[in-house]
Amino acid sequence: HVLELSSFQLDDIRTFRPNVAAILNITPDHLDRYGYRMDRYVExxxxxxxxxxxxxxxVVNADDPHSxxxxxxxxxxxxLKRVPMPAYPAEVLEVDGHRFDMSQTVLKGPHNFFNAAVAIAIALxxxxxPQAIQQGLQSFRNAPHRLEVVARKGGVTWINDSKATNVDAVRYALEAMEGPVVWIAGGTDKGNDYGPLRELVRQKVKALICLGLDNRPLHDAFEDIVPExxxxxxxxxxxxxxxRRAGTGDTVLLSPACASFDLFENYMDRGDQFRQAVHGLTAQEQAAQPDEHN
Known part of the structure; x- marks a missing residue:
């Protein structure tokens, strides 16, 4: 069995003992639950x-300072096995003396290369x-709500990254983007420090679409560097x-940096609504086009 466990679930374990455990990274999240003390979250x-x-x-991230x-x-x-962040971009990923071809995988961004390195280390x-691992890398498809490409239309790529509910996850997403980004973000802020995103946002984001009941934190963090x-x-x-704001070569990225509970049932509901809205948009565009066979 493979389990993904949140800090909320780990707080309640008593006898749970995994044969193999991995802590990929530790960045500020859910600090409202831990009295805004990072040491309690790490614990x-x-x-x-x-x-x-x-x-x-x-297995831990060798480059994570909190770990x-x-x-x-x-x-x-x-x-204890420490796995370092691999070089990115790269066509080859080397883990424990084995080399794996990454040129044909859908995995993009330094965070996905690191996730792959950890998975490979555990599999080994x-x-x-190694041959079976290579086949798995090439056949892998992103799960919904995790840098999920939901449409490509009119030269615009639409990506659902609704699972990105904290600043660090958004940083990884923005690092993986090529070309200008129209960024959809917002929701229930968990005491976020948006400082680590500012340089990436300055470089890549042409417009920020805030989606939430209280968007003031996003305005305060980015209104001096985002054009719109x-x-x-x-x-x-x-x-x-x-x-309205995305043009040819742009990416519309839903990567909220926040929890979803102000407007949605959960991050999955938020991502599903995004996918539905995008498909509805593209369906309207297709309906508006003349039938070339008539």
Whole structure:
């Protein structure tokens, strides 16, 4: 079984013991739950290893400062493997002496290359043949709401990254974008510090479509560097505003940096509504085109 566990779930574990555990990165998120103390959030994340034994494996990001600091004073019982961030962009990913061709995969961005490196390291540890791993890399398709390309129309690419509910996830998404970006963001702010995004936003974002009940934090963070900021309170409105501003070669990126609970049931509902609105938009465009066979 493979489980993805949030800090909320890890807070409640008592006897749970994974044979292999991985902590990919630790960046500020859900700090309202942890009294706005990063050390408490880090402690919650490392509960995943609390019951591991010497024969178990914990994989961590070798370049994550919070993991390094925690482990320096909280040794674990399990085997510890540190995986560094790989070079990006690159056509070859090298893990534990094995080389894997990344040129034919859909994985884009440094974060996805790192995720692949961790998955490869775990698969090799579990005895999976490198050839089978290569086949898996080439057949992999992104899950919904994670840099999911939902449409390409009129020279514009529409990407659903609704799962990006914190600043670090948005940073990874923006790093993976090529060309100008119309960015749809907003929702329930969790005490976000948008500072780490400013340079990327300055370089890549031509317009920011705010989608939330309270968009003031986004205005405060970016109104001096984004040429145009628009407020919306529904997904169809956000998609329509983005369509008006996106041109050939642009990407419309839904990557909210916030929780979804102000306007949506959850991040999946938010992403599903985005996909539906985009498809409705493209359907309207197709309906407006003359039938060349008539």
């Amino acid at each position: 919650s994340k490392f509960r995943i290893a609390m019951n591991q034994q010497a024969e178990d494996l914990l 390094r600091e925690w482990l320096s004073s909280h040794p674990v019982q399990s085997q 540890h579990e005895g999976v043949a 900021i628009v407020d919306t309170r529904s997904m169809p409105a956000a998609v329509n505003e983005a369509a």
